[in-house]
Amino acid sequence: xxxxxSIFLVITFFVLYSASIVHAVDKTPEQVVxxxxxxxxxxxxxxxxxxxxxxxxIILLDVRDREEYETGHIPGAxxxxxxxxxxxxxxxxxxxxxxxxxxxxxxxxxPLATKSLNDLGYKKAINMIGGLKAWKEAGYPIVK
Numbered sequence: 736x737x738x739x740x741s742i743f744l745v746i747t748f749f750v751l752y753s754a755s756i757v758h759a760v761d762k763t764p765e766q767v768v769x770x771x772x773x774x775x776x777x778x779x780x781x782x783x784x785x786x787x788x789x790x791x792x793i794i795l796l797d798v799r800d801r802e803e804y805e806t807g808h809i810p811g812a813x814x815x816x817x818x819x820x821x822x823x824x825x826x827x828x829x830x831x832x833x834x835x836x837x838x839x840x841x842x843x844x845x846p847l848a849t850k851s852l853n854d855l856g857y858k859k860a861i862n863m864i865g866g867l868k869a870w871k872e873a874g875y876p877i878v879k
Contacts, residue, residue, distance in 0.1 A: 767847070768843055768846050768847065771846040771847050771849070771850040772846045774850055774853070775846060775849045775850050775853060775862050776862070777862045777864050778861045778863055778864065779863075779864050779865075780864065780865055780875065781873070783795075783836055783870075784873075784875055786836070787809075787811070792834065793833075793834045793835070793836050794813065794828060794835045795809050795812035795813065795838070796812065796813055796814075796815060796828075796836065796860075797809070797813065797814045797815075797839070797867075798814075798816060798817040798820060798839050798844050799814070799817075799839050799844070799867075800816045800818075801814060801816060803840060805879065806879065807867070807879050808867070808877060808878060808879075809838070809867070809875075809876075809877060810878045813827060815827060817847065817848045817851075820848050820852070821851055821855065825855075831857050831858070832858075832859060833857075833859060834859045835857060835859060835860040836861055836863050837849045837852065837861065837862050838863040838867055838870070839867070840866050840867050840868060841866045841868055842865050842866040845862050845866060846862050849862040
């Protein structure tokens with residue numbers, strides 16, 4: 736009887752584990768971004784502009800690739816591409832208590848980057864809604 740229960744428990748665990756793996760594979764990129772957005776804090780471009788104008792102590796982090804960053808970015812922003820963020824952020828921002836405003840081009844990579852930063856202990860990392868596209872559309876300054 737104990738053997739049958741043990742076999743049943745092993746099979747049940749295997750089925751549940753397999754189902755969780757299949758479920759994760761079925762996600763679309765849009766679903767992954769939406770899940771990240773649900774787990775992070777976000778701020779509007781207008782609020783970011785006010786922070787800059789009020790000279791709040793923030794770090795503007797552009798997570799686009801270097802080539803994109805060089806075509807134009809928010810004044811004062813630093814660049815660490817999303818692909819290397821997890822491995823380089825501690826070198827550039829060693830203080831995990833800093834307020835970091837994260838943005839990308841279209842608000843797709845930055846939610847994922849913000850989630851990664853939060854997971855790494857940067858609890859004050861906040862995603863800028865709309866990305867650089869919304870920033871430009873609002874007429875806010877960019878530099879090259």
